[in-house]
Amino acid sequence: MSKSDFFRFERKNDDFPFYSDLTSPALNLKSSLIFLIAVAVGFALFLIGFGGPYGQPFMNVIFPLAAVIFVARSQWTSLFRKLVAKDIILILGTYIVNLIVTLVAGFIISKLFNVSANPASEGFNGNFSDAIPAFLKMIPMLFGEELITILPFLVILSLGVQKLKLSRKSAVILAWIVASIIFGAYHLQTYNWNVAQAILGIGIARVVLLYPYIKTKNIWTSFIVHVLNDWTIFGFAFFSSMHH
Numbered sequence: 001m002s003k004s005d006f007f008r009f010e011r012k013n014d015d016f017p018f019y020s021d022l023t024s025p026a027l028n029l030k031s032s033l034i035f036l037i038a039v040a041v042g043f044a045l046f047l048i049g050f051g052g053p054y055g056q057p058f059m060n061v062i063f064p065l066a067a068v069i070f071v072a073r074s075q076w077t078s079l080f081r082k083l084v085a086k087d088i089i090l091i092l093g094t095y096i097v098n099l100i101v102t103l104v105a106g107f108i109i110s111k112l113f114n115v116s117a118n119p120a121s122e123g124f125n126g127n128f129s130d131a132i133p134a135f136l137k138m139i140p141m142l143f144g145e146e147l148i149t150i151l152p153f154l155v156i157l158s159l160g161v162q163k164l165k166l167s168r169k170s171a172v173i174l175a176w177i178v179a180s181i182i183f184g185a186y187h188l189q190t191y192n193w194n195v196a197q198a199i200l201g202i203g204i205a206r207v208v209l210l211y212p213y214i215k216t217k218n219i220w221t222s223f224i225v226h227v228l229n230d231w232t233i234f235g236f237a238f239f240s241s242m243h244h
Helices: 003-007 029-047 052-079 085-112 128-162 168-186 195-216 219-242
Strands: none
Touching (some): 029 128, 052 128, 128 195
C-alpha cells in the first residue's frame, strides 16, 4: 500500500451495503428502525448485565446481527469481507494512530475537565487467572461494539443519500461523525456520565477506529484494530497492577 493509498478516503470499486439499491437492498424506514431497535435492545440488555458474566458480552452481537440477517437475508454477509494483505498495513497503521490519538485526547481532556477512570482498568489485581478471562471476554464485547456503531453508520449514510439528498461523500462524513458521537454516548455510564470524557475523548478515538471500516467496508478491519487498542490499554493497566 502506497502512502497516498493509506490517506485516500476509500478504496476504489468498493461500496457500502444497504444504502443504495446499486449495492444491495437499500434501507427503508422499516429496515432502518429494525437496525436501530436491535442496537438499542442489545445495548440495553448489555448495560443491565443480562445473560450473566458469560452472556452479557454477546448481547450487542446477537440482536444487531439477527437484525442484519432478518433485513438483508442472504446478503447479511456484506458486512464481512476477506482480509487482504494490504489490510494488515492499514490495521497496524490505524492501531498506532489510534493509540496516539487516545493518549493525547485523554491527556488534554484530563487537563481541562474532571475525569473518571474506566472501572475495568481498575479491576485488575495483578492476577493472570483473573486477567485472561477478562481479556477473552473483550473479544465478543468489542465485536458487538463494532456492530452497534457500524449499523447506525449505515442507517445515517442511507438517510443522508436517500432522504437528505447529500452527495455520497458528504453522507459518509455525516455518518462517520454521528456514529462516533453515538459510540461516545455508549460510554457515558462507564465514565460516570462525564460528557466531555465520553463524547469527546471516546468519540474522537472512534473517528479513527471507524477509518478502517470506511476504507475497506469490512467489519473485521475495525474490529481487529479495536481489540489491539483495548488489549494494549488494559494490558498496561494489568501490568501496572502487578507492580503495586
